[in-house]
Amino acid sequence: MKILAFATRNSKEILRDRHNLAFGVGFPVVLLLLLTAIQSNVPVDLFVIDQLAPGIAVFGLSFISLFSGMLIAKDRTSSLMLRLFTSPMTSSQFILGYTLPLLPMAILQVAICFLVALFLGLAINLHVLITILVMIPAAILFIAIGLLCGTLFNDKQVGGMCGALLTNLSAWLSGTWFDLDLVGGFFKKIAELLPFMHAVEAGRAAISGAYHCIFPELWWVIGYAVIIMSIAIITFTKKMSSDNL
């Protein structure tokens, strides 16, 4: 009941912010439309819809980090957090209360992205549903990044970290905008060490029906998600009992 009450409040806080909705749902859709329009006017395969949609879906998830990070950072700097921290809620209940409303939002965001992609020529089949499921570890990863940033930084810093740095990292190092093989070298090595490219590749494998190629990529994402979520939980728990919220 405690988790549900807190999760309900967090859902309302996020959904009542029009900027959140505009960026979280609107921006990835606009990008999808724009890049598909570009593709239809160039003779080479730059932004083919089945390659583009998983990339945009992962990029869109970076806004979930921004939402969760901003919410926690704003809570931390408000008196409301003093009130919440004097309630009999445990740190794990807080973490779940923040995470639970974000997960369906992230899945919905991915689903909307693929729904738009269907109108833009993506084939309607079971692969699309599988791809949405494959995106769940990436959604958890981005939520965890937001939890961690929101626990460590203030809302302005979270805006910079998640709004600028993370969105750019997840865009440039994911292979969504260009083939990473074209750049190669150090850039590609960095991309391979980070989870974004693997999240996109897992999505692309799922949408093409190459299911055997999903898990080699998805393990990276799951690994990062587990590690970052664990760090976020430990950090939040420590913050809860520290003198400086």
Next chain:
Amino acid sequence: MIAIQTMELTKQYKDKIAVKSLNLSVYKGELFALLGVNGAGKTTTIKMLTCLTKPTSGDAFVLGNSIITSPLKVKAQINVSPQETAIARNLTVRENLELIAGIYGNDKKQSKLKVEETIKSFGLSEIEKVKANTLSGGWQRRLSIAMALITEPQVLFLDEPTIGLDVLARRELWGVIKKLKKKITIILTTHYLEEAVFLSDRLAVMAGGEIKAIGTSDELIEKTGSDNFEDAFIAIVQEGWSGV
């Protein structure tokens, strides 16, 4: 019956001792005011008693539960109205109350019942669907206190409850607080001496992290040989008077 007992409660931040070996007893149903100038250690004491910060040494027992070994039991029986208005600004008045009822473990049915009762007793009916961020300062503070009381705490901490309010809103809140007297134990911190005198059963004056004097306002006036409580307070704080 003792509601709160502190035993050598101490909080040290690096080189600074914020609260030094505090020994204090607050009785059940009492309205106890903690007074002192800025940096006296009032807020740190409240933070320790509400389990927001851990003491460096010593312990305190709230309704028999240690703030160190049983913080969740303590938290379940207390509530706080922090210095700044602590409300979820994007939620309506009703939603704010539902949130607090819910995070203290009430199910949907219980929450609804408690929200209805609180809205009625705090006269919030007209604004129950209004978003908290559009309310005036007085209404926000009233909501903040209603949120602290919806969980029916046995001990309520009011940290500067009337700061920044106009005289009418302050008087109105005094009325709300007065009504709570004897029903629950209240720890009040305030910079307004007339507020402390008007509302409290007993007062403690803190300075430099220590309690310098404790008693009723009349007792402190008499002990310091002052004409009024303001003079008594100044004598205690400035002149290093000690008559605990």
